[in-house]
Amino acid sequence: MSSTSTNGIGYCFSDRAQGIANYPHCRRANGLIFVSGISSRRLDNTYVGVTERADGGFDLDIREQTRAVLDNIAVILARVGASLDNVIDVQVFLVDMKDYPGMNEVYNEYFDSESGPSRTTVAVHQLPNPAKLLVEIKVIALDPSPEPAVYAPAALTAPAAASCPVASCASVVACAGLTSLVVVGAAALAGMFWHRR
Incomplete structure (x- = not known):
């Protein structure tokens, strides 16, 4: 269970x-x-x-x-x-x-x-x-096969075409389709980037 x-x-x-x-x-x-x-x-x-x-x-x-x-x-x-x-x-x-x-x-x-x-x-x-x-x-x-966790925090508003704005798998976070998206208190994000946690 x-x-x-x-x-x-x-x-x-x-x-x-x-x-x-x-x-x-x-x-x-x-x-x-x-x-x-x-x-x-x-x-x-x-x-x-x-x-x-x-x-x-x-x-x-x-x-x-x-x-x-x-x-x-x-x-x-x-x-x-x-x-x-x-x-x-x-x-x-x-x-x-x-x-x-x-x-x-x-x-x-x-x-x-x-x-x-x-x-x-x-x-x-x-x-x-x-x-x-x-x-x-x-x-x-x-975990040999962790399932990616998908996040759509309230502070991040995804463009209409994006269905998966932020995905995380193990120690890698990928943000995709965030053209000119402003994160509160941070610089603008453009395109796609990978960030190591």
């Missing part, structure tokens, strides 16, 4: 673990896809990488949890037409830095240092289920 608002398009998937608060699994905006923090929690609220012991405690496996998190992120990205290859930034939250080597071992199976994303890893006091969660990851990905 998706919903469009002034901050882009939010996507919530009924077959993925649901957020405890009100937020989407990911949001598409301005040529980017922002994936919310993802854990190893399943739809039925059980967790990958968690084994309950006879004494009621839990054995936690950082490698299994990391793999489940990255696989969950891959599924979410695929639902919106992207993949892990499009990821440009990763934030990893670990409950304990002793799990850093195990997390890295699995992480390095998914990304390499040359084409992989930038990454920050921090230790946090705890995650939403402190008895079961060792890791949470959030990512930002490039």
Whole structure:
């Protein structure tokens, strides 16, 4: 399910673990896809990488949890037409830095240092289920096929023949058919120009 608002398009998937608060699994905006923090929690609220012991405690496996998190992120990205290859930034939250080597071992199976994303890893006091969660990851990905956004602001009056006065795709803005159009507080525009945002 998706919903469009002034901050882009939010996507919530009924077959993925649901957020405890009100937020989407990911949001598409301005040529980017922002994936919310993802854990190893399943739809039925059980967790990958968690084994309950006879004494009621839990054995936690950082490698299994990391793999489940990255696989969950891959599924979410695929639902919106992207993949892990499009990821440009990763934030990893670990409950304990002793799990850093195990997390890295699995992480390095998914990304390499040359084409992989930038990454920050921090230790946090705890995650939403402190008895079961060792890791949470959030990512930002490039939208591989962003749809151009078309703007016709009130301050810009397009000539009658122009149906698309201003179009934006990723980081390029194109203004066309703006012959002698005056922008409030700015110089006159003529013809067509490209401006890098």
